[in-house]
Each structure stands twice: as C-alpha cells, then as structure tokens.
Amino acid sequence: MEKSKLKKELGLFDVFAISTGAMFSSGFFLLPGLASQYTGPSVFLAYLVSGLFILPAMFSIAEIATALPRAGGAYYFLDRSLGPLVGTIGGLGTYFSLVFKTAFAIIGIGAYAALFWDVPVKSVAVAATMVFMGFNLIGAKKTSGLQTFFIIFLLVVMGLFIFDGLYTIFFTEEIEDSHNFTPFFTNGVEGLIVTAGFVFVSYLGLTKVASVAEEIKNPEKNIPLGMLLSLVVTSIVYFLGVFVMVVLIEPSAFAQELAPAATAAKRLFKWLPGQTGAYIMVGAAMAAFASTGNAGLLSSSRYPFAMGRDKLFPPQFAKVGKSGTPYLAIFLTTGFVLLLILTLSEEGIAKIASAFQLFIFMLINFSVIVFRKSNIESYDPGFKSPFYPWMQIAGIFISLMLIVYMGWMAILFTLIITMASVFWYYYYAREKVVREGAIFHWFALLGKYQYSELEHEFMSILKEKGLREGDPFDETIIRARISRINKDLGFETLVENISETFATEMHVSKELLVKEFLTTSAIEPALIIPEVSILYARSEGIDHPSLHIVLSNRGIKKPIEKGGISSEDYIRIFFFLVNPLSESRQQLRMLSRLIDIIEREDFVEEILDHKSDRKIKEYLLHNERYFTLRLIPGSKQAELIGSKLKEIPLPSGVLVALIERDNETFAPHGDTQLKEHDVLTLIGDPKSVSQLYETYLMTD
Template identity: 30%
Template structure:
C-alpha cells in the first residue's frame, strides 16, 4: 500500500466495506438477482437498439453491423467478467471508481470517478433528447403538435427549451429521491414492455428479410466494422451501472455476478438478431439521419401498426435507460463525496428514504439543463470513451489485486485471469483509438479540469488523510 500522502494510496477491501456502515451514510439493501438483471437490461436496451443501429449501419458498417455488435459484445464480455469478480468482492457503491481505489490508488480512482460523472450526465441528457423526439412523434400520431419552440433547444429550429426532456428528467429525479426499490419496480415494468416490443419486431421483420440487402456486406471495408463497434459501444454501456448498485443488493456476492453477466448475454443476442433483420429488411443507406430505424423498417414494409407499437416500446425503453443511468450517476457522485474527494454534502442520505438526496438533486438539475437548453449530439460520444477507459482500469485492477491480495475471498473469480483482463484491456484500448478526434479532445479537457479539482480540493480533503 502506498504512503499516506501519495496520490497512489489505496484502500483495503475491509476498510472500504466498513466505511459503508459508519457515519449514517449507509444505503438501503433492497435488490436481488432479478432486479439487477432487469436493471442491466434496462440500461443496455434503449437508445442503442432503437436509434444507433440505423446510424451505425448507414454511416460506418453497413450490413457488417452484425460483426460490429459481435466485436463490441466480446469486449464487454471480457470486461463484464472482471466487473463481476470485483463487484462480488467489493460490494460498495461507486463501481469502477471504487474498484480503481482499491486496486490502483486514489489518483486513478479520481480519474475514473470524474470521468464517470461526465459519462453518466452527458448520456442521460443525450438520451432524454432522444426520448423527447419519440414522444413528439407519438403525439403527432394522435393529432397533437407540440410547438417547435418547446421541443428544441435554443439555436435549433427556433427552439426555446426542450420541454419534454425537462419534464421526464424531473419526474425521474423525484422517483430516485423516493427510493431505489420504487425505481427498480418502474424499471422492471418498462423492461418487460420494451423486450416484448423488440421480440415483436423480430417476429414481424424476419419474414421480410431480403438477402440481396446484405450485399455488399462490407461497404465500408473491414475497418468499418471496428469503427462501427466503437460507435455502437454506446449501446452496451449499462451493465456497469449494475455494479453501482452493489451497496443496495441483499446478497451481492451471489447476485451481482448473475445480474452483470446475464444482462449482457441477453442484450448481446438481441442486438445481433435485430441488426441482422434490420439491414435485411431495408437497404442500409436508407437509415442515414434516421432517428427511428426500427419503426421505420416496419413502416417501410407496410406494417404500420407494428411501427406504432415499436415507437411506444422505444419510449418505454429509453425511459428505463434514463432511470438506470441517472441512478448510476448519483451513486458515483455519492461515492466520491463520501471519500472526501468532493464536498461531503453530496454524500448526505435522506433520513426516511435512505437515498443520496443531494447527489440526486445535483445530477437531476445538471441533466435537465443540458437536455433542455443545449445541442449535445457530439458530446454524447463522450460516453463511449469514458466507459472504455473505466473498463481498462477495472480489468487492470483484477490483475493487481490477484497479485497483491491472493488470499482475499473471491465469491466469483474471473476465468482465465490474467489473460481475460488483458484481452478486455486490449479490446477497449483499441476501440478508444477508433473514436472521433473531437471525442478525445473533449476527454482531455475534462481530465485537466478534474486534475485541477483533485489537487486543489480532493487530495487535501480525502478521508485517506486520516488513515
């Protein structure tokens, strides 16, 4: 363990767990394996399957989008096994941030925690804008037109505020304040609805697949497969949100690995099947700038009632993503605050609901402002680089902890270590290189701001100073 004043100082697993039971800042344990699996599916199946499939097919991979999902899914699978080992061993709120603190040291923990705050808040804001677009279209179907000034941000189509996204995020903030069990129950209902809709699309669409639409299979070359994988990686972020709930799980050693791995397997299979059917139903070029490719494909082959149902399912699907991603962001902020790296007020727990009230309010307000008043389509790509960086740190932490603490109890062991964590790191590092230059530039700027906060406040106020 590094010295007391070192930026690489680490926490022991025992003290990390003990801290969750002291100071009146313990979260209520209400979740089981089923809720965790549904939480993961709730975060993963959403914008990726209902929006990004069309974008990635038209602009990056063509019909080879199937392989993009396979490649991205493989990267996530290796990383998920690493997450499962650490989440079962360290059942504490904070996900990759906490794992990095224990495995690699405070500075690495801060980097990834700060990074995850950006990832979750920008992702929530971006997804809320997508939710607003689907809701506006649904209202139009009923003959109700929302004025463009109230469904667009300033500077876009004469907009003043994106009111639907503001309203949905305010409702979700209130639900999260009320309690995680209520949030989980809402998520369960939404997940069942959207899984039903996805399966309906598969059943309706498979009979309209034309093999000719898969030719050429590699219109953008093999390189397009990997660029597509880097883009659709956004579709997979969410299983890591399961580990942010670790402290609120009744039997984390058993249930966390089940929730992480099961949600990833279910979603990977659905992504591959849906992308194959989608590009088989409609020539991939037609999905360019199409924000609702799944509904569009059904309407294109004359199944208008199915298209309408998919739109409803997309709204439910994207709503559940908003619930889970907002939840994840509040827990990362809570963990950083409890460790003293951010002001302690953000780790205050509501006396009745036992939820991190001020963290939830801050994440809610920031995401409301972003989605309501900013055009953030390019910033949404930031979620990819943040998640990929987190996966690298988690994977390396597994190797370090296996070496440093070989006798530590591991209820779930990542198979094939250290090879599996190394493969996960290599996959994720390669996908980072495939992201747009703008994404990398914004990531560096955010890290510079983070370093200023850490060395100006966090290092001095860290609870590790008193250890």
C-alpha cells in the same frame, strides 16, 4: 444523525433490469442505420463483435463488485486499487459521462414523442427528468420497480418485432430475394471494427449496475449472474433485431434512418390495424430511452454520494434521507441533467462519453491485476474473472484500440476530464484523504506507502457480506470444544495447551500452531471488543475448520498491541480457530461472522451466564435458521421419544445438530435414539425451520 449507508433492496431481476434497461435505447432505436455507413449490411455482426469486446470489462467489474460491493462503482474500485488520485479521475469522469448519457437518453424521449405528436422536445425531457428524480428520491427499489415495468414492456415489444420480422423474412413471400446484403462488408474488416467501436456505446449500460452494488442483496451471486443474463439477452436482441432492419430497409435509406425500428415496423405487424405497429415501436423507443434515463439517474447519483463519504467531495453529499436514498446527490445529478438538456446539442454526446468509459474500463481491467497481486487476503471476490490475467490484458488492448477509432475529439474530452479531476484532487481533496490504494501492497519498493486501514476496510466489507454458501460455520460451532478455566493461567501456557489439543486431534505440528497463535492477529487491531480475543492458525494436514472456545470468569492476562502501543488486557473469552492452509479466505469469512456475533450487545455477560455447552452454541448459532425442542411427555413432540433420528421425517435441509441429555451435549448420528427430556437443536433453511416450529410449538 443521518447515516451514510444504503439499504440492500435489489435482487437478481433488479440487477438484470437496471443493466438491460441502461442498454436498450439509442443502440436499438437510433444507431443501427447510422452505424451501417461504416460497414454496410454486416452492421448486425458489428453488434455481436461489440458485445464480445465488453466481456473483459464485464468480468473485471463483476469480480471487484462481488469482493467490494460499495456504492460508486468504478470510482470506488479505482480508488481502492490505484489510490485516491486515480479514484478522483475515475469518479468525476465516469459521473459526468453517465450524466451526459442520461441527458442524451432523456432527450430521446422527447425526440421520439415529437415524431408523432406536436410537443416541444426539451419540455418533454424536462418533465421526464423530474418524474425520474421523484422515483429516485423514494428509493432504489421503487426506481427498480419502474425499471422492471420498462424492461418487461420493451422485451415483449422487441420479441414481437423479431419474431414477426423473422417469420415474414423466412416463411412468407412478402420479402423477395433481398439484395440488401451485397456487398456484405462495404469497408472490409476495418469497417466492421470501426462500427463495433461506434455501437460500443450500446453496451455501456451493462456496467452501470456496479455503482449500486451496495444496495444489491446477495451480491456475490446476483451481480455476475444478472450482468451475464443481461449481456446475453441484449446481444441476441441487437443481433436479430438489426438483422431484420437490414433486410426490410433499403441500404441507402437505412444509412440515413434515425428511427429504423419504427420504419421497419411499417412493413410488419400486418395483423394489426393501420400504423399500429409503428406506433408500438415508437412507444417502445420512448420506454427504452426512459429506461436508460431512469437507470442513469439512479447509478450516476451514487458517485457524488460515494465520493462524499470518502471526503473527495463535500461530505454533505453522503447524507441519506429517511427513505434510504442519497437525496443531495440525486438533486445535484438532476440539476446537471436539466442543464445539459436545456443548453446542449445532442450530436456527439454519446460518442464523447463512451471514450472516457473506455479509458475507465482500461483502468478497471488493470485494477483486477493489482488486487490479485496485492495479496490482501480480505479481498475475497465471490466471482473470479476467467482466463486471468489474459482477459484483463485483452480488455486493456481493446479499450486502447476503440479509443483511437473514436477520433481526436473523444480523446480530447478524456484528457480535459482527466486534467480537471487532477486539479480537483490537488486543490480540494488531497489534504482531506490519508489512504492509498492496493497497488502499494503489490510493489515491495512502495511498501512504506502501504495503507494498513485498507485491509481493515476490506475486512469490514467481508463481515457485511457474511458467509458464503458452503462455508462450514454452523458445523464448526456444533463441533466446537468448550473449556472453562477457574484457575490462574498464563497466556502462553494457555496457547501451548490449546495447540497441543489441536495437534493431537489433527496430527499437525504443535510448534507451528503455537507460532501462528502467538503472531499478532491481523484482525484484532480492527476490533474494539474488551475481554474477547480471537486467535487463528492455518496448517497443512488440517482438513476441516475446528474451533476451541475458552471461558475464564477471572480473566487471563494477554499482551495487546494496537496502533503501535503495547499493553496487557484481561481476556475472559478466547476463540481459537484453525483452518486448512489452502482456505485462508474461508477462514476470514468465518472470522468475520464470529466478529459479527461478538459485537452483539452484552456478549461477554451472555456467554459467561450460560452454564451448558448447548446454550453457548445456540447463542453463537442464533438466527432464523435454528430452534430448540425439548421432548416433554404428553406434548406434541412426545411422539419423537423412542425414535431413532434416521426414522424421523424431517423436512429437506434440516438436521438435528445437537442433543443435550443429562447436562451433557453431543452431536448425534442417525442411530441415536431420542429419550424423554432430550433438548434437540435443529438447524436448516428458514422456511423448513419455521414449518417445524409451527408443527411442534417449541417449549424449552
């Protein structure tokens, strides 16, 4: 059976490459001259203003993507925040916008090739599309590898262009006092804003990375950092690169120039023979358009995949092949791109597509407000947008303003796509979908429409993301109290006893803990784990997480409620977790890690078979970050016997978490002296743990 799950293969530089590669095409190699018609020499400032305009959308997308790293980007975000109808509008609209932009970029490859070689534009574009399809079918990592090549080549060439241009302008006498800056604003501030809207398309690629969020390793760090690095680098290149073009090209000619970078390069690169500099810029332009086309095919194909998985699109498009790619979605997207290349004029495509993207940005900014107001605790972004909610309100206003400046044709296209999406939803998807968005968790009056499975879905995403750096899960396991019960005991009596233990240790209210533990767990209905129960509580006065594990071979009868049906199950393993009141999301992350462990095969038998606390804790800690070491006389590790822990030169980031001695387990301190047959549990980063393992050749 084919799975509908994508591989996590993309790292920080892949995020940077996909995002940056999707921006360097028409924005640098085609639009600067045309954009100067609206504002004159100040066009390079318009690029900077445009970069500032996209900040709210970038921050909002980064926040949601780190909370919900799922394929489909804008579609998935809008569906889970505003419901499947808006999700359908966002998904289909963004999909076709990206397909339009992808086709436009790939046509640019042929157009630039035709400047210097006698080749048919559309034939080159069709061939390039088939090559990109091949890379996309092989896998996201291979696609990103091609993207990395394009980006490195582009950044090197653009860096040389800017460096040579600035050196020629400021440090040689080849450029006399330029009159190209008079008048600086040909149409005042309004002209600058209109131009910023016109070149806004140059930055739209920044958000494409959200559609491949599911395939990104460590998304909470790599998505916001990769997007921010991409925006900074791109803004600097646009600002300085277009400044060089303004100085080197006469204004009237610049306004009509379709290849301004290549034209400017003819006055630079004097250290290269003939027209080599211009040829290099043409090559860079083709690489830029290829980069945008390749990234566009990668990101846009994830929309039918994600919508197919959610039943808003035929489910066949959610299939993933052996290479881990959604091959039917890639074939469909390639087909649309080829159709547009062969039948459509290039004029106005990018501008029309940009208007719909602005509409989507408006909704995404609103979605952040919806998610925050919904109070769904499992919405747990690793990055939070600064200046909330004013950043989102500014983003909504900016999008509206730019849509108005783009004219009635762009607005009409947005309305047509919206109406077509509404039609598709009501006549195809409505009966297949039962969920609603987080907006119904916000407004109390809409409470009856709340979709409880949304919290369970977010919880499963939380489990998949795992712990966040700094979450004290390992320490909590190490400190955990383990109790074994071999007599008949009522569930409520057990809860009373455990609560009293916590209350005594932490000086908190026993009654409050009892009430919290007896409240139906918000996560248990999502679990199908026989004989295991997780109960948790939060309270003021608790300053660190604490765990109490209760084992009962005979089982303790506990009331269970699932799907509105009440029953009683015999529970053999209880986890009681308490956390500080202010750490609700950290508690959920730790609970999700526990669930991940509990879902191991034969979990109950494995735990109950272990007779020592150390073995149980090691089982719960088990991953590449730990190993055990028994101090046997005559072995390599015998050199540690008699030493104090603080005297042992452990690698940085490694600690001795537990010591088992004479069938008792305890957490050591620096002055603990090691003895023969002690069993040490060491935890730390995988590289250091591996180094220790090789040094002492664990025997146990």
